[in-house]
Amino acid sequence: MKNLILIVITLCSFSVFGQTQLNGTWNTGEDNTKIEISESESLITGTIKSSDNPKAQIGKVILRDLKEEGNNWKGKIFAAKKQKWYEAVITPKGNRLEIEISVGFFSKTIEWTKI
Template sequence: MKNIATIFFLLFGIITMNAQSLEGLWNTGKENTTVKIKKTGDLFEGLLDSSDNKEAPIGKLLIKDIKKSDDFYEGKIYVVKKKKWYNAKFEPKNNVLIITIYSGWMKKTVEWEKQNKDEHK
């Protein structure tokens, strides 16, 4: 019986981890902008996929060097307005990606919503 319970919890953990994946298309909530995050080797990266902002640099690398760290991911995010890379923590929860951006002792948290493929233009 213990073996069955162990297998159940192991499978549940694997399913839960897959449901909390960074990979996919994320809407930033500003100007209908989406970022596509994919795994490249052992790390994740995110490129600007689309935006209603005509000056948005489509295809630009905005997220890099993302790796798993405990229950979240760590890496860097590019802030276009500041033209600078910042350290960040990425926490996927259901269909929301919670991003905490660090600049010295200050931090800012933003939320991106996962977009279904059908919703993409």
Template sequence: MELLLIFHIVFSPEVMNAQASLDGIWNMGQDNTTIEITEDNVYEGRIASSDNTNAKIGNIIPKDVKSVGGKWKGKMYSPKRNEWYDAVIALEEKQLLLTVGSGFKSKTLKWTKE
């Protein structure tokens, strides 16, 4: 019984999500824009490349991302609105699901690992 409980705790989605690394190059799925996410106590991501000539290479998009209560939480920048929003990030295999919220509205973005 103890072994089953330990197995459940160690391999629960919350624990696995919190232990997984967000490091790497992620394709945002629009304008062939890629974000390079790195960790230095907290995760942040910078625009690495884009087919969009208006994209500002090096700009930070997600920042202050850390594991909180088994979930990744941080801030997400919207270049169109020039604002930061709260975000919850889930890692599912080679996809990042970024749920960005503003008041009662939220939107989930899907990024793919390259």
């Protein structure tokens, strides 16, 4: 009986850890823009779900190549104003994401909030 309980607990823990902390809808804090982060075929991407910015392209991928490294995620983020992809480190902190964007020697940190 103890072995059966241990097996059930182990299997349940795998399904809980299968979901990333990044999955969900996030508010960028700019122009009421919402980003949907999801996983499909082991690839995690973030797409624009909605925005009050008329230039925003709904459905456009703005996060890609995300890979977990310890407590952080590394990947690329698209900067619409510059029309370029930049390296990014994403740190989940409860219902917030801290995103550090690196450009050469410079970096900027932005924060998204989970909806």
